Amino acid sequence: EMQLAKEKPLAGLSAVVTAGPTYEPIDPVRFIGNHSSGLMGITIANALHAAGAQTTLVLGPTHLTANVGVETIKVTTAQQMFDAVAGVFPSTQIAVMAAAVADYRPATVAHQKIKKQVDELEFSLVKNPDILLHCGMNKSSNQWVVGFALETNDEAAHAMDKLRRKNADMIVMNSMQDKGAGFGSANNKVTIFEPEAGPLSLPLMTKQDLAKEIVSLIAKRIHEKA
Numbered sequence: 001e002m003q004l005a006k007e008k009p010l011a012g013l014s015a016v017v018t019a020g021p022t023y024e025p026i027d028p029v030r031f032i033g034n035h036s037s038g039l040m041g042i043t044i045a046n047a048l049h050a051a052g053a054q055t056t057l058v059l060g061p062t063h064l065t066a067n068v069g070v071e072t073i074k075v076t077t078a079q080q081m082f083d084a085v086a087g088v089f090p091s092t093q094i095a096v097m098a099a100a101v102a103d104y105r106p107a108t109v110a111h112q113k114i115k116k117q118v119d120e121l122e123f124s125l126v127k128n129p130d131i132l133l134h135c136g137m138n139k140s141s142n143q144w145v146v147g148f149a150l151e152t153n154d155e156a157a158h159a160m161d162k163l164r165r166k167n168a169d170m171i172v173m174n175s176m177q178d179k180g181a182g183f184g185s186a187n188n189k190v191t192i193f194e195p196e197a198g199p200l201s202l203p204l205m206t207k208q209d210l211a212k213e214i215v216s217l218i219a220k221r222i223h224e225k226a
C-alpha cells in the first residue's frame, strides 16, 4: 500500500486542465488566435493521470493529443473553454489552467466573409471571461488552483500580483529571458510562486520533467494539508 501511495499520490482525486490556444472568430473563415501548441498543459494532464488523478483536459485547437485515459473535451473559443471548465470544476480537487486564452474576442462575428473594401478596418474587441479567476474565486478549501503566467518585465511582481488577484494556490511563471524555452519549445524555465512559500526557481528542463515537478508539488501540498 505504501508503494501505491508513492506511485499514485493523487489516487481518488479528480483534476481539470486547460491547454492550447483559443480561436476567436471574426467571420466564417477568420479568427484571432495565438501560437500555443498546448504541449505544456497536455503534458501536465498526462502527469496528473499517471499520478492517479481522474483527469479531464479542456483543449483548444491543436493537433496534439493527450494519453489514453485522459478525458479530452475539445473547444474552440474562450467562452466554450470557460463553460466546459465551469461545468467540471465543482467535482474536481485540482485545476491547472495552462491554456493561452485569448484575452479579447471580436464584439460581433460577421455572418458573411468580410470583403476587402475600406483602407483601414477597425475592430471592436470585448474581454473574455477569465477561467483561472473563476476557479480561484469559487474554490473551496479542498480545491487546488494552479495558473501559469508569461511575463516580459517585472516578472516576479507581476506573477505575485496574478497569484493574489486570481486567488490561486500556485502560479508557474515562464521566463522569457531564456532562449530555448517556452512557446513551441520542448523545454521550459520557470519560477513557481505560492502564497505561503518563497519563490521556487527551477532549472531549464523538459516540459515532461517540469510537468512531473508541478504534479509532485501539488501532491505534496495536498498531503501536507490532509
Ligand code: CTP
Pocket: 018, 078, 097, 098, 099, 100, 101, 102, 103, 128, 129, 130, 131, 132, 133, 146, 147, 148, 149, 150, 162
Ligand atoms: N487565463 C484564463 N482565462 C483567461 C485568461 C487567462 O484562465 N481569460 C489563465 C491562463 O490560462 C493562465 C493565467 O490565467 O493560467 C494567466 O494568464 P496571463 O495571460 O498570463 O494573465 P492575464 O490575467 O490574462 O493577464 P495579462 O495577459 O494582462 O498579463
Ligand code: CA
Pocket: 101, 102, 103
Ligand atoms: Ca492574457
